[in-house]
Amino acid sequence: MSEEKPVNAGVSDVKNIIAILSGKGGVGKSTTVAVIAFELAQRGYGVGVLDTDLCGPSLAKMIGLKGNILSCDQGWVPLSQSVGGGQIHAVSLSYLVEDQDEAVIWRGPKKTAMIRQFVEDVCWGSLDYLIIDTPPGTSDEHMAVMECIPNCSVVLVTSPQAVAAADVLRQVTFCKKTGANVLGIIETLSGFVCPHCSDCGLLFSKGGGKRLAEHCKLEFLGDVPIDPKLCQYLDTGTLSENRASCVSYKSYCGIVEKILGNISLGSESIEGG
Numbered sequence: 475m476s477e478e479k480p481v482n483a484g485v486s487d488v489k490n491i492i493a494i495l496s497g498k499g500g501v502g503k504s505t506t507v508a509v510i511a512f513e514l515a516q517r518g519y520g521v522g523v524l525d526t527d528l529c530g531p532s533l534a535k536m537i538g539l540k541g542n543i544l545s546c547d548q549g550w551v552p553l554s555q556s557v558g559g560g561q562i563h564a565v566s567l568s569y570l571v572e573d574q575d576e577a578v579i580w581r582g583p584k585k586t587a588m589i590r591q592f593v594e595d596v597c598w599g600s601l602d603y604l605i606i607d608t609p610p611g612t613s614d615e616h617m618a619v620m621e622c623i624p625n626c627s628v629v630l631v632t633s634p635q636a637v638a639a640a641d642v643l644r645q646v647t648f649c650k651k652t653g654a655n656v657l658g659i660i661e662t663l664s665g666f667v668c669p670h671c672s673d674c675g676l677l678f679s680k681g682g683g684k685r686l687a688e689h690c691k692l693e694f695l696g697d698v699p700i701d702p703k704l705c706q707y708l709d710t711g712t713l714s715e716n717r718a719s720c721v722s723y724k725s726y727c728g729i730v731e732k733i734l735g736n737i738s739l740g741s742e743s744i745e746g747g
Contacts, residue, residue: 482622484549484594488522488601490737491626492657493619495649497641499610501633502662502698505708507607508536509726510733512714516558517730519602525566526589526619527609529578534568538711543569549595557714565596582614589618610641612648620652627655629695629733633663634682646690657695657736659687660729664697667721674699674721693736696729698722 485491494503494510507523514521525533534540539553543565552563567588568574580588598604606626609615619626628649632642642659649656661683665674677700687694701722707713717723 482593484596485598485604485623488598488604490602491604491606491623492733493606493608493623493626493628493654494631495608495616495628495645496610496631497612497643497645497648498632498638501631501638503610503631504532504536504607505704506629506631506660506662506698506726507605508533508708508713509704509723510730511537511562511603511605512557512717513723513727513730514603514605515560515562516714516717518559520560520600521562522552522598522601522604523562523564523566524592524604524606525564525568526592526615527607528567528580528585528588528615530609531566531568533564533607534566535711536708536713537562537564538714539564541569546597548597551597560602563598563601565592585614586618589615590622593622612645616648617652620654624653625655627657627737629657630659630692631662632659632683632686634661634679634697636679636682639682639686642686643690646686646692656692657733658693659683659690660695661697663700665699667699667701667703669702672721693732695732696725698725698729 494507496503511521511523523533525531539555541553544551552565554561554563606619630642630645632638663678664680666677667674684694699722701720704720704722707716
């Protein structure tokens with residue numbers, strides 16, 4: 475376990491903070507964030523969702539929350555919705571820009587300042603979990619998250635292919651250098667769910683995430699197949715009411731169980747070299 479570090483005042487009342495990372499793009503980080511947030515809220519938890527993918531914010535569409543962030547005396551107020559027995563509170567740059575189709579062309583310092591503002595100036599309040607979406611890579615956004623929230627845990631996401639796993643291995647070294655606690659690795663795109671019969675067949679290879687976890691001595695949290703129904707419900711922001719029909723959602727439920735277990739037992743730590 476890494477040494478305890480000061481908690482940023484903006485998230486001081488958040489019990490558990492988890493950043494979803496991957497060195498590779500297109501592996502399903504945003505999908506993972508959205509589904510985990512929905513499942514935690516279904517279980518009665520108060521969940522915050524922070525989208526730090528400033529140039530490609532997609533969480534707002536996936537969770538089905540529309541509107542603009544408002545301000546109060548204490549700072550910005552997240553958009554909120556009730557889900558099951560809990561609530562989801564979301565902050566994304568897409569809630570601040572007027573034109574959703576306009577490109578965000580920012581250099582590193584401005585990205586860092588925006589993420590710091592999301593952490594420090596948002597009224598997150600008392601939450602059980604804050605789940606953070608990140609862009610691919612190990613750059614400004616990731617460093618800003620680790621600097622603002624030094625004690626956040628990490629879940630790594632990879633697809634089965636060796637090329638993707640190699641990029642995620644670089645993310646493991648990033649976690650090692652920043653002293654982040656790693657809860658485990660998820661393999662996405664692991665098979666394809668037939669939309670007609672719900673059978674699951676291989677589309678790509680399988681097992682790359684598990685092999686990476688074994689190589690890095692981290693827990694393998696599970697694999698998730700491509701599910702057209704899940705894609706459809708996330709595209710339309712209707713996952714909450716349709717989750718029961720998604721095979722891949724059930725896979726994520728098992729992953730959430732392992733994440734909760736790891737948090738309660740104490741997360742794995744990659745020792746700094």
